Amino acid sequence: MMFFINSQGKPAEATNNFHMKQFLAFVRKEFAHVIRDRKTLLILFGMPVVQILIFGFALTNEVKNTSILIVDHAKDMASQQLITKIEASQSFEVQRSILSPREIDKAFQEGVVKVAVIFPVGFNESLRHENSAKLQLLADASDPNTATTLTNYLGAIIEDYQSANNALKGTPFSIKTDTRMLYNPQLQGAHNFVPGVMALVLMLVCVMMTAVSIVREKETGTMEILLVSPFKPLLVIVSKAIPYLLLSLINVVSILLLSVYVLDLPVKGSILLLFAESTLFIITCLTMGIFISVKTSSQQVAMLISLMGMLLPTILFSGFMFPIENMPVALQVFSNVVPAKWFYIIVKSIMIKGLGFEGVWKESLILCFITVVLLVISLKSFKIRLA
Amino acid sequence: MRTIKFLLQKEFRQIFRNKSILAMVLVMPVVQLLVLPLAADYEIKNINLAVVDEDHSPYSQKLISKITSSGYFRLIGFENNYAEAYKLIEKEKADIVLQIPRHFESNLIRENRAGLFVAVNAINGTKASLGSSYLSTIIRNFNGEIRLQLMQPGRFSRLEQIETPIRFWFNPFLNYHLYMVPGILAILVTMIGGFLSAMNIVKEKEAGTIEQINVTPIRKHHFILGKLIPFWVLGNVVFGIGLLVSWLIYGIVPQGNIALLFAFVAVYLLAVLGLGLLVSTICETQQQAMIIMFFFMMVFILMGGLFTSVDSMPDWARVIVRFNPVSYLIDVMRMVILKGSDFEAVRRKMMLIATFALVLNTLAILNYRKRA
Numbered sequence: 001m002m003f004f005i006n007s008q009g010k011p012a013e014a015t016n017n018f019h020m021k022q023f024l025a026f027v028r029k030e031f032a033h034v035i036r037d038r039k040t041l042l043i044l045f046g047m048p049v050v051q052i053l054i055f056g057f058a059l060t061n062e063v064k065n066t067s068i069l070i071v072d073h074a075k076d077m078a079s080q081q082l083i084t085k086i087e088a089s090q091s092f093e094v095q096r097s098i099l100s101p102r103e104i105d106k107a108f109q110e111g112v113v114k115v116a117v118i119f120p121v122g123f124n125e126s127l128r129h130e131n132s133a134k135l136q137l138l139a140d141a142s143d144p145n146t147a148t149t150l151t152n153y154l155g156a157i158i159e160d161y162q163s164a165n166n167a168l169k170g171t172p173f174s175i176k177t178d179t180r181m182l183y184n185p186q187l188q189g190a191h192n193f194v195p196g197v198m199a200l201v202l203m204l205v206c207v208m209m210t211a212v213s214i215v216r217e218k219e220t221g222t223m224e225i226l227l228v229s230p231f232k233p234l235l236v237i238v239s240k241a242i243p244y245l246l247l248s249l250i251n252v253v254s255i256l257l258l259s260v261y262v263l264d265l266p267v268k269g270s271i272l273l274l275f276a277e278s279t280l281f282i283i284t285c286l287t288m289g290i291f292i293s294v295k296t297s298s299q300q301v302a303m304l305i306s307l308m309g310m311l312l313p314t315i316l317f318s319g320f321m322f323p324i325e326n327m328p329v330a331l332q333v334f335s336n337v338v339p340a341k342w343f344y345i346i347v348k349s350i351m352i353k354g355l356g357f358e359g360v361w362k363e364s365l366i367l368c369f370i371t372v373v374l375l376v377i378s379l380k381s382f383k384i385r386l387a
Numbered sequence: 388m389r390t391i392k393f394l395l396q397k398e399f400r401q402i403f404r405n406k407s408i409l410a411m412v413l414v415m416p417v418v419q420l421l422v423l424p425l426a427a428d429y430e431i432k433n434i435n436l437a438v439v440d441e442d443h444s445p446y447s448q449k450l451i452s453k454i455t456s457s458g459y460f461r462l463i464g465f466e467n468n469y470a471e472a473y474k475l476i477e478k479e480k481a482d483i484v485l486q487i488p489r490h491f492e493s494n495l496i497r498e499n500r501a502g503l504f505v506a507v508n509a510i511n512g513t514k515a516s517l518g519s520s521y522l523s524t525i526i527r528n529f530n531g532e533i534r535l536q537l538m539q540p541g542r543f544s545r546l547e548q549i550e551t552p553i554r555f556w557f558n559p560f561l562n563y564h565l566y567m568v569p570g571i572l573a574i575l576v577t578m579i580g581g582f583l584s585a586m587n588i589v590k591e592k593e594a595g596t597i598e599q600i601n602v603t604p605i606r607k608h609h610f611i612l613g614k615l616i617p618f619w620v621l622g623n624v625v626f627g628i629g630l631l632v633s634w635l636i637y638g639i640v641p642q643g644n645i646a647l648l649f650a651f652v653a654v655y656l657l658a659v660l661g662l663g664l665l666v667s668t669i670c671e672t673q674q675q676a677m678i679i680m681f682f683f684m685m686v687f688i689l690m691g692g693l694f695t696s697v698d699s700m701p702d703w704a705r706v707i708v709r710f711n712p713v714s715y716l717i718d719v720m721r722m723v724i725l726k727g728s729d730f731e732a733v734r735r736k737m738m739l740i741a742t743f744a745l746v747l748n749t750l751a752i753l754n755y756r757k758r759a
Binding site: 037039040043044046047050051054055057058059060062063064065066067105108109110111114127132133134135136137138139140141142143144145146147148149151152154155156158159161162174175176177178179180181182183191192204208209212213216298299300301303304307308312316317321322323325326327328331345348352353 | 407408411415418419422423425426432433435476477479495499500501502503504505506507508509510511512514515516517519520522523524526527529530533549550551552553554555556557558559561562563565566586590669670672673674675677678679681682685686689690694695696698699700701704707718721722725726727728732
């Protein structure tokens with residue numbers, strides 16, 4: 001440090017402090033910009049809250065409250081028993097009426113019912129005397145998963161009814177399966193989507209907002225003014241990213257608070273580790289935003305690239321909405337490049353499985369690697385374009 | 388009238404001059420339609436199964452081969468004990484562990500009862516419940532086969548059997564693409580209509596040219612029409628491209644009337660453009676417009692019934708969904724394309740969307756008058 005002595009004979013550390021004050025001034029300016037824009041701020045803070053509420057309370061992959069139609073041509077003892085059993089399960093809203101096939105078709109078309117169960121005439125007779133009867137199930141398969149789940153469920157109810165009857169006649173050979181759900185016994189969706197919402201919100205704020213904010217200065221021409229100042233251009237860019245870093249950390253806190261107190265999803269692992277990893281991911285996203293801003297010169301394009309090129313892949317390939325294993329191999333390979341995928345794994349491991357750093361060091365390393373690569377590319381392109 | 392024509396000329400020229408936006412608008416539908424259905428596949432397959440077979444009997448072998456031949460499961464491990472299999476779940480290599488205890492076969496034959504143990508990684512609730520339900524169905528079928536084998540063949544069966552033939556309407560092969568693609572088309576149209584229209588007007592505000600237009604004798608409603616019509620046309624074009632792509636790539640041919648589809652989309656676009664317009668009147672910068680539109684789009688898409696079904700939502704959520712125009716479009720798309728619904732079935736929804744369009748556009752025009 002003693003090597004660098006400037007013209008006044010003072011050690012060069014004084015020069016570094018001078019830069020620090022400048023830097024802080026820029027950071028303050030950027031904060032002022034962000035806080036001044038109340039509408040955007042409201043949405044940036046409100047979005048994670050709304051998302052968690054929607055995912056937590058409105059959306060579910062379970063099949064509930066579906067309307068099924070029962071057409072009972074038999075109207076005898078067996079059909080009544082079975083229908084009562086189906087109604088008692090409380091998973092469906094049962095409508096009973098006699099409809100012709102055309103009318104059933106119309107009901108399906110209007111989306112009024114999703115499954116129809118048709119009891120043929122003489123159901124009881126066939127069952128008691130010939131020991132065999134047919135029950136027709138019609139399912140609206142435009143949503144294949146609902147159709148499969150519903151028919152499986154109905155199948156289980158019917159099977160239950162059969163074995164109850166058969167048990168009276170004598171025991172058949174039966175296999176009993178004991179199923180245990182690990183980590184998430186109540187099959188709550190929260191375990192899956194809270195980490196996902198975290199990744200999404202951090203991505204959105206850091207990538208899109210940073211990119212657009214930097215490009216805005218370019219578009220309005222004020223960037224050039226900043227660049228001719230004696231201030232290092234790199235620090236201009238970094239000072240733009242800092243407010244969003246803070247904002248994102250606040251978002252992480254609010255998501256965690258919501259998840260613990262409103263969704264009853266506690267953090268099993270170390271909260272400190274979670275924050276550290278979140279900061280890492282935030283830095284990765286900020287670097288991405290900077291990268292985009294270096295490459296584009298119009299706000300609209302920056303926004304479109306952030307949305308299409310960043311957000312959509314994050315939603316799709318992080319694995320929280322759609323399982324990655326279902327995708328074709330090419331897309332699975334591509335998903336490895338999406339940072340959100342690794343962050344999602346990290347958060348799941350810490351929050352839900354309670355693993356420590358040994359469980360997530362691999363993924364953290366990958367995130368670091370991505371950050372460094374992006375940073376290097378941005379710096380290289382940056383110097384050429386704005387210097 | 389002539390003013391509108393000139394305004395339209397100007398707008399179209401501006402749109403075509405901006406090559407990158409144009410490319411995005413034409414390329415985006417294709418890319419989205421290609422990637423989204425491939426990625427957004429909720430069909431559960433390739434569930435990783437680890438088996439702990441402590442019985443090593445013919446029955447246990449039979450059960451395992453029945454499970455693997457079902458096509459739903461991938462056998463990724465054969466462990467000696469449960470603890471090792473559990474480690475596979477921790478490492479995310481296995482989704483389900485099936486433990487066949489010792490004496491499984493002998494218990495079943497001699498004591499009429501045997502037990503199996505299944506542990507499921509339930510972090511992903513859907514995967515867990517579907518996976519375990521597939522597994523139980525296979526085990527149930529296996530049970531039935533064994534039962535038939537062990538009971539004397541040829542004798543009159545003492546058991547009651549209810550057969551349940553299932554017919555899957557509208558989508559006999561349970562193809563998930565048929566379910567997703569119409570929904571994605573709906574999202575596409577909404578995004579183009581919403582985002583571009585909102586950002587366009589705000590861009591003029593930011594650039595200051597809107598004040599220049601305001602001091603001309605151009606009437607306010609001329610100006611707004613001039614802004615709406617190009618994006619209305621663009622939206623319809625994008626929808627057409629989308630239909631073409633879904634036919635070429637997924638072989639989806641609308642069962643219903645295509646003209647009905649276009650008519651509905653035409654009305655729907657008016658509503659979405661109205662929303663974009665409304666948002667643009669309250670924003671001063673493109674950044675604001677973008678993020679507010681994004682927020683609305685996100686809520687609409689999540690609660691629109693694209694990924695999860697609307698029926699399963701709690702009552703208060705269903706009320707909100709009634710005000711969500713996207714849910715109507717997704718419904719109608721699925722109804723007309725997959726089920727071949729006719730005008731009667733769609734009429735009510737069209738009226739509702741038309742009301743939306745009227746309300747949103749009126750609000751936008753009123754708001755515009757006050758501000759500008």
